[in-house]
Amino acid sequence: MIPQSVTVVYFSPTGTTKKIAEAIALGLHAEKTEYIDITSPTERNNIKRAIHSDILVLGFPVYEEHIPDEVRKYLRSASVKVHASVLFCVYGNVAFGKSLREAYGIMKSKQAPAISLGAFIGEHSFATNEVPIGVNRPDNVDLEQGKKLGVISALRYDKQEFIKERDVPENMLLAGRFIPRNSVKWVSIAPAVHMDLCTKCNLCIKKCPMGAIHKDFSINERECIRCYACVRVCKVEARKIRYKGNMIKNMLIRMGAKKKVSIVI
Numbered sequence: 001m002i003p004q005s006v007t008v009v010y011f012s013p014t015g016t017t018k019k020i021a022e023a024i025a026l027g028l029h030a031e032k033t034e035y036i037d038i039t040s041p042t043e044r045n046n047i048k049r050a051i052h053s054d055i056l057v058l059g060f061p062v063y064e065e066h067i068p069d070e071v072r073k074y075l076r077s078a079s080v081k082v083h084a085s086v087l088f089c090v091y092g093n094v095a096f097g098k099s100l101r102e103a104y105g106i107m108k109s110k111q112a113p114a115i116s117l118g119a120f121i122g123e124h125s126f127a128t129n130e131v132p133i134g135v136n137r138p139d140n141v142d143l144e145q146g147k148k149l150g151v152i153s154a155l156r157y158d159k160q161e162f163i164k165e166r167d168v169p170e171n172m173l174l175a176g177r178f179i180p181r182n183s184v185k186w187v188s189i190a191p192a193v194h195m196d197l198c199t200k201c202n203l204c205i206k207k208c209p210m211g212a213i214h215k216d217f218s219i220n221e222r223e224c225i226r227c228y229a230c231v232r233v234c235k236v237e238a239r240k241i242r243y244k245g246n247m248i249k250n251m252l253i254r255m256g257a258k259k260k261v262s263i264v265i
């Protein structure tokens with residue numbers, strides 16, 4: 001049984017998850033592939049759009065070693081009617097924690113059992129010249145791994161082979177074990193805007209996955225999830241990543257120093 005239709009759902013503020021999602025779809029080679037980009041709040045609220053296909057490919061970045069709240073909330077209300085799911089996370093070369101396990105549980109409860117899993121490396125959202133973690137990932141090797149996951153998934157779908165819960169990997173360092181969720185706000189500040197550099201192109205407003213940037217370019221500090229999409233999209237570097245103190249910087253440099261490889265299960 002070859003998969004005829006695939007729906008690819010992804011959340012990707014800084015674009016690395018999107019790249020892997022496209023590589024997987026290439027490997028799956030289904031007759032019909034539909035993409036649902038839930039990065040924008042409008043699409044996340046469009047819960048009338050049902051996910052109805054043979055396979056759902058679900059991709060998300062790892063936030064504090066978990067699946068992001070925005071993805072979790074979307075899945076809770078989304079209408080999912082698929083025979084199988086391909087679940088993957090993209091993480092910044094530190095740790096993917098419980099995220100795959102969480103996604104596995106959610107899709108199981110939606111009667112969309114996983115046929116394959118992947119944990120890929122992407123440039124860390126917090127990467128700077130000073131904190132160079134996962135820089136320029138996913139690279140070609142990561143993208144090849146993505147394509148491989150697609151190929152494997154098509155074969156598993158044909159054989160109706162599903163992943164067992166005990167085979168779902170966990171990889172917890174700090175956040176997944178000890179640190180409460182959303183503690184990212186303790187260690188980082190919403191990006192400031194340097195109005196002397198800003199060209200008022202509005203790209204940051206359009207790209208913010210939370211709709212947290214006002215018309216005057218100030219940011220709602222409470223709404224901001226520190227994804228730094230606005231920093232990445234700004235062509236004139238009018239926005240900057242801001243850490244609170246050096247602790248997190250040093251921790252990230254230490255924990256993300258050793259180059260990790262993308263894995264496919």
Ligand SMILES: Cc1cc2nc3c(=O)[nH]c(=O)nc-3n(C[C@H](O)[C@H](O)[C@H](O)COP(=O)(O)O)c2cc1C
Nearest residue numbers: 013014015016017061064065092094095122124125
């Ligand atoms: C709030 C936040 C928390 C993060 N937590 C982790 C983490 O626990 N481990 C890790 O390796 N990377 C972490 N990252 C990095 C992202 O997972 C990584 O940069 C990913 O490639 C971003 O995906 P995107 O480009 O699709 O937005 C975090 C990023 C953000 C914004």
